[in-house]
Amino acid sequence: MNIGEIAKRAGVSRSTVSYALSGKRPVSEDTRQKIQRVIDELGYQPNASARALANGRTNTIGLVFPPAGNHYTGMQLDFIGSVTEAAASYDYDVLLSPSGADSDRSFQRLLGERRVDGAILMEIRLADDRLDHLTAVGFPSVAIGRTAHPEGSWWVGLDHTALAAACVHHLADLGHRRIAFVNRPEQLLRAGYESAHRGLDGFTKAAAERGLTVRTYCCGDDPASGHACLERILHDDPATTALVTLNEAALGGLYRGLAQAGRHVPRDFSVTGVVASRWAETVTPQLTAADVPAEQMGRLAVDLLVERLDHPDTPARHHLLTPPISLRASTAPAGTTPTAPAADPGPASTHP
Amino acid sequence: MNIGEIAKRAGVSRSTVSYALSGKRPVSEDTRQKIQRVIDELGYQPNASARALANGRTNTIGLVFPPAGNHYTGMQLDFIGSVTEAAASYDYDVLLSPSGADSDRSFQRLLGERRVDGAILMEIRLADDRLDHLTAVGFPSVAIGRTAHPEGSWWVGLDHTALAAACVHHLADLGHRRIAFVNRPEQLLRAGYESAHRGLDGFTKAAAERGLTVRTYCCGDDPASGHACLERILHDDPATTALVTLNEAALGGLYRGLAQAGRHVPRDFSVTGVVASRWAETVTPQLTAADVPAEQMGRLAVDLLVERLDHPDTPARHHLLTPPISLRASTAPAGTTPTAPAADPGPASTHP
DNA sequence: CACTTCACGCGAACCGGTTCGACGATCGGC
DNA sequence: GCCGATCGTCGAACCGGTTCGCGTGAAGTG
Incomplete structure (x- = not known):
């Protein structure tokens, strides 16, 4: 027909x-x-193909995935969901592109074969060749995250520096003096992931400002790594009384490690970080954290992209978000029994 | 060019x-x-559009989302990731379709406008009009899940009946006599979601077989609902010593409710269910559960769809999976102190 | 009544590929 | 030295839309 x-x-x-x-x-x-x-x-x-061929627009936007293998974090899920919905409200479809191991092939296909009108990129690195390439060829795109030099490009991002600093100040205000930082995996830090870098930066500077004793760790994106990481933290400095994490996938493991070490949260040990609220609310006690507004970011990214597609000559725009810390139940004043392990080892037992 | x-x-x-x-x-x-x-x-x-127009194939498959609003569970994330990767390995792209509130519009677009060669559907209902429609018009598709009458159609599914029953038998073998069932939200049960129905079925029958006293609950897909649900369970029958859940999003809340009620897992209360391993391992103690092999299912669905696309006349095929229960740390024999609340209320405090 | 004006609708060309039928050149066989 | 098969290439038609220029009939104007 x-x-x-x-x-x-x-x-x-x-x-x-x-x-x-x-x-x-x-x-x-x-x-x-x-x-x-x-x-x-x-x-x-x-017929969509015929129409696209004739008028040069596919009414599809590409969502470019991280090269993080088959390990997707919860935040990415939220992005995908919100981007898809926002796109649908503009009558755009969303094409998924895993810019994974053979990143080039799938990514180049989107552009070279003109399958999409524009792209939204996730998991940005400070020096991101994908973005460089896109801006070089003038392809309409919006980044979720910002590079080291974001001037003149389109993005929506989180002020990771400020958020990590806010976590430090929150802990310092509660009297904590020795705190640890749990980052994303080392491989991602080395690859230049912006959240890992800027977060580490904000943490380090704020801690120096407040004269705190700190240690920083990288940690795999899974509970087992979180558990192991926590054991390292307590081994390296048993007097540590708090931590800041950017790693939501490891959160469960961090909590488990604390329970196993007999540190009660928040009485003996405070935990905070930058985590999407749905994950912060999953753990017990609920995490006091700067909530990543993933859904809002996804929608904003689509808004920007659609605007850019509709008005190709608009100067670049962006949104830098700094959500406040949501006070929940995982932090408390330090100092009642700063270094001694909790007296009651009961709740920590995990025998099968 | x-x-x-x-x-x-x-x-x-x-x-x-x-x-x-x-x-x-x-x-x-x-x-x-x-x-x-x-x-x-x-x-x-x-140019992809020109090629698609000429030879009638888009080299794209549609991934049809649940009508569950903007609430995506972890399992869905795993499906999306594995489907996308598997599709890429066959040189297919994946187009996301939120068959959401205005399900028709987005869903019909995929088919009517010929944007995709085939479709993979998630969150199947026992009577699923989307699937009926697809089979009626002979559109190549594969369901992740199976309807009440799956004969003659293509799907990959979990034997929810058997899995829920296995959980019951596991608990019964440990000596539990009064157990609860935590299902997906009532709205989904009423809508006829197959996992909710078949799971409930398997639970009920197995419990009857073993002569157990049971109560069944529906529970929202979030930690707060899980918490509330657990309070209801203990209020309705304080002698309950174990639960089975299909609701991974509520898991954190269930655990929190137990902690707050002073029930130690697994000493005072056993928890099990059907949950993807990455979530089972997030909680403390780790959940003994039938692990949903989401990644494998996604890949199998793509395999089937590609086979169907390449050989249009192949008779329908399917895969019914029954993963074993992974023993972790959340279940234990009942009976040491079956009904009395734990003596030590300490670990349950959650003051801010 | 002749002339412009306008509203509608038509045919043809085009987007960028794929595919079919045909044609010229080369080659081997008798 | 002529004929038929084979190989490599070309031109044209087609996929299903969109868009431009033009023609036609009716309405408006002096």
């Missing part, structure tokens, strides 16, 4: 059907109704 | 370039190299 078929049955030409549908030229009320009736009857819908 | 440009620079016709690329007709080694050189030089990639 193509447009020619509709035209034939309605007794008009193909172009008239096209104009009746697009409204780009006036069509008399009579013929419009005649055409509409045939369309309704046959349930006709124009 | 289109195929005509390549042809001109290589001094051949457009059709020759096409044949050189597709290999569907022999091309002399000389001209092939000449063409290849030009292509490499210009970085030419054929």
